[in-house]
Amino acid sequence: MRTLFNNGWIEIAFRWILGITFIYASYYKILSPTDFAKMVYGYNLFPEVLINLIAIVLPFVELISGLSLLLGIYPRSAALIINGLLLAFIFILTINIIRGHEFDCGCFSAGKTGSPKMMVARDVIYLIMGLQIFWFNGVRKGCFIRKNHCKRLK
Amino acid sequence: MQWNKTIVEMIFLLGISIILAFTVNFFSPAGIAIVSQWDESLGVVASKADSDVFSGELKIEDVKTAKQIYDKRTAVFVDARSLENFKNGHIKGAESLPLDQFDNFIKAFKEKYPANTFIVTYCSGRTCNDSQRLEQLLFDHGYVNVSIFIDGYQGWKAEGYPIE
Missing domain, CATH: 1.20.5 (Single alpha-helices involved in coiled-coils or other helix-helix interfaces)
Structure with missing residues (x-):
């Protein structure tokens, strides 16, 4: 198990999967912040003043962290940011599942997402990948730009 | 570490x-705006400043006013929601012009209704902006007399007004 967790090929596979997933996830949100803001509102957990700020900033945190993972620039730190986001997503979704809150604005423009339980399961899998990337202690593969970002930890 | x-x-x-x-x-x-209006009791919630979303004279802000317009039978109510939602229930006598299929529906709509028709657009309620987007599209197609009923289908239905 330990060897598996420290396998460089698994690390790069997870890094690319998470990287591409987060870049893809950010794309629609950046194109349509209006719709994303409505989804943030729909979770019914954030104060009014934070809704637009979250909708503006979060997609770019996803984009930059995703790119960092993909290109191997500060991969450990990017994984930590993504793990933080995933923990927050899991927490928010779980709260809404427990209190039975489901938001459907009936808007064509807001798009469709999966069921909350499926989203939690998916985020837990991503979190496991993120933890492997974070705890990996070997020479990382596929660091095309800055090889010194991917050295073994001392 | x-x-x-x-x-x-x-x-x-x-x-x-x-x-x-x-x-x-x-x-x-x-x-989008850094801060905007997210209180449904104050109007349509949106990520832009309210002034960016609606020009004031276009809004029908309460269900009773919408019902008065409906009763006069001078306006055509137009549903901006998906065809599926429309089929599941809509304001009685409303026309469907789903935002996601606007290009497919607008030709037949224009043949049926001249440009001076009084149109009231609606969607599901204060959490959606589709009625406002539809108003803009209709305006682009030459309809100059369009209002937006912001409480939408949910508000109408909650008052027990005619649906089908």
Whole structure:
């Protein structure tokens, strides 16, 4: 198990999967912040003043962290940011599942997402990948730009 | 574990994200307000300033006014929601003009209703902006007399007004 967790090929596979997933996830949100803001509102957990700020900033945190993972620039730190986001997503979704809150604005423009339980399961899998990337202690593969970002930890 | 190094790198990545986010939001035509109206009791919730979303004279802000217009039979109520939602229930006598299939539906609509028709658009309620987007599209197609009923189907249905 330990060897598996420290396998460089698994690390790069997870890094690319998470990287591409987060870049893809950010794309629609950046194109349509209006719709994303409505989804943030729909979770019914954030104060009014934070809704637009979250909708503006979060997609770019996803984009930059995703790119960092993909290109191997500060991969450990990017994984930590993504793990933080995933923990927050899991927490928010779980709260809404427990209190039975489901938001459907009936808007064509807001798009469709999966069921909350499926989203939690998916985020837990991503979190496991993120933890492997974070705890990996070997020479990382596929660091095309800055090889010194991917050295073994001392 | 080199925590100091990791924290500095995280601050760097987050800093770039924040700077990029506000820069893109400032220059992008799709950019949103930093703070906007998210209280449904005060009107339609949206990520832009209210003035950007509706011009005041276009809004029908309460269900009773909408019902008075409906009873006079001078206006055509137009449903901006998906065809599926429309089939599941709509304001009695309303026309369907789903925003996601607007191009397929507008030709037949224009043949049926002249440009001076009084149109009231609606969607599901105060959490959707589709009725406002439909109003803009209809305006682009020459309809000059369009109002937006902001409480939409949910508000209408809650009052027990005619649906089908």
